[in-house]
Amino acid sequence: MLAAQGRSVACALSGGVDSAVAALLLRRRGYQVTGVFMKNWDPLDEQGACSIDRDCEDAYRVCQKLDIPFHQVSYVKEYWNEVFSDLLKEYELGRTPNPDILCNKHIKFNCFLHYAMDNLGADAIATGHYARTSLEDEEVFQQKYTKRPQKLFRNRFEVRNTVKLLQGADLFKDQTFFLSQISQDALRKTIFPLGDLTKSFVKKIAAEHDLHHSMGVCFIGERNFENFLLEYLEPQPGNFVSIEDKKVMGRHKGWFLFTIGQRARLAGLKEAWFVVDKDVSTGDVFVAPSRDHPALYRDLLRTNRVHWIAEEPPAELVREKMMECHFRFRHQMALGMPCVLTLNQDGSVWVTLVKPSRAITPGQFAVFYKGDECLGSGKILRIGPSVYTLQQGKNQEETPMDKAELSLEAGRCVQSLLCSLSPEGNEMGLE
Known part of the structure; x- marks a missing residue:
């Protein structure tokens, strides 16, 4: 406890239970804790209910209960420029973005980090994420803080004793997925108080200390997502098209409203159809009549330049140009799927899965x-052909040959037969 005295930690508070318990645990360890609520979205920008004010009040109450200072900081402009604008651009390109990963990268572990160090004089920051690092808390305080400009390339020799990002003890709640783009500089100055705890135990601590508050929902909250997106993007009407027979199954307001794997609610049909692909050039959204249709399964993808957390890139990947590891593209995928990475010259990778995965x-x-x-x-930029496409290609290879090929093949067969029957076949000019 003596070692903790004088150590200052800025803890990000969302208004939710996890961050509240994180602040409580830091307080128990004897640190000087300051609670910081980040306002990343302006509820006046669009219609509909917004929980930001309620979340802020909840965060303030936590600070009152723990008897720690409370600060509110606005990153509305930064969030719009760094996260939301990118989100809209991605949807317009026909992709499905992940704003949580970008929010952590640009806002919580960049803007908030610098605010905590430069404005609050904090020695470290903390969040309520279920994750761990390779540093003990005391080692975090020994790390030097330097504000460096963001670079596209990181000097392999610049960072010594790199910090690793490790999964939380509660593998089901593990949130390293959402932290996979944060920088070494941020990781070196971050404490994750919940890293060794299970969600059930955190709930128990919260109940014992009356820390029951809101869930700290993301900026979109409980809104109708389709209506929300259509406030920012022009409708782009198009057709739902069956992947099997190319029959038009209905109309939609825009391909950007749909993501691969989701259910497509088609008018007049009781059975479930699912989105399997999109064609931005035509506006067609392709659908299939089964949740596990082979058109939903793929085993190959390509990323953009990979952000490596501890080693850029891993030595094995540099040396061998290939590396076995595990892969996730959704937060709660089972511990990850075995895959092989192939390194490209631009820092991107091809990912080959051991078995096809649904809705990449x-x-x-x-x-x-x-x-x-x-x-x-x-970020996933390209995906390989689906199992269904590969099956169709194989079936086409097995279909009867066209007439010219058939005639030629028949001629060869006749020639071969005559040669085998007559010793003079070759003398007859049959070869």
Whole structure:
């Protein structure tokens, strides 16, 4: 406890239970804790209910209960420029973005980090994420803080004793997926108080200390997502098209409203159809009549330049140009799927899965793991052909040959037969 005295930690508070318990645990350890609520969205920008004010009040009450200072900081402009504008651009390109990963990268572990260090004089920051690092808390305070400009390339020799991002003890709640784009500089100065705890235990602590508050929902909250997007993007009407027979199954207001794998509610049909692909050039959204249709399964994808957390890129990948690891593109995928990475000259990777995975989606992030270490991530830009497409290609190869090929093949067969029957066949000019 003596070692903790004088150590100042700025804890990000969302208004939710997890961040409240994180602040409580830091307080128990004897740190000087300051609670900071980040306002990332302006509810006046659009219609509909917004929970931001309620979340801020909840965060303030937590600080009152814990008897710690409370600060509110606005990153509305930064969020719009760094996260929301990118989100709209991705949807316009036909991709499905992940704003949570970008919010952590640009806002919580960049803007908030610098605010905590430069304005509050904090020695470290903390959040309520279920994750761990390779540093003990005391080691975090020993790290030097330097505000460096963001660079496209990181000097492999610049960072010594790099910090690893490790999965939380509660593997079901583990949130390293959402932290897979944060920088070494941020990781070196971050404490994750919930990293060794389970969600059920955190709830128990919250109940014992009367820290029951809102869930800290994201900026979109409980809105109708289709209506929300249409406030910012022009409708782009098009057709729902059956992937099997190319029959038009209905109309939609825009391809950007749909993501691969989601259910497509088609008028007049009781059975479920699912989105399997999109064609931005025509506006067609392709659908299939089964949740597990082979058109939903793929085993190949390509990312943009990968952000590697500890080692850029991993030595094995540089040396061999290939590396086995595990991959996720959704937060709660089972511990990840085995895959092989192939490194490209531009820093992107091809990801080949050991077995096809359902609904791999451009715009989402491919997050890579080795054991309990999160290596980093890259945005999915291209996906390989689906199992259905490959099956169709194979079937076409097995279809009867056209007439010219058939005639030629028949001629060869006749020639071969005559040669086998007559010793003079070759003398007859049959070869």
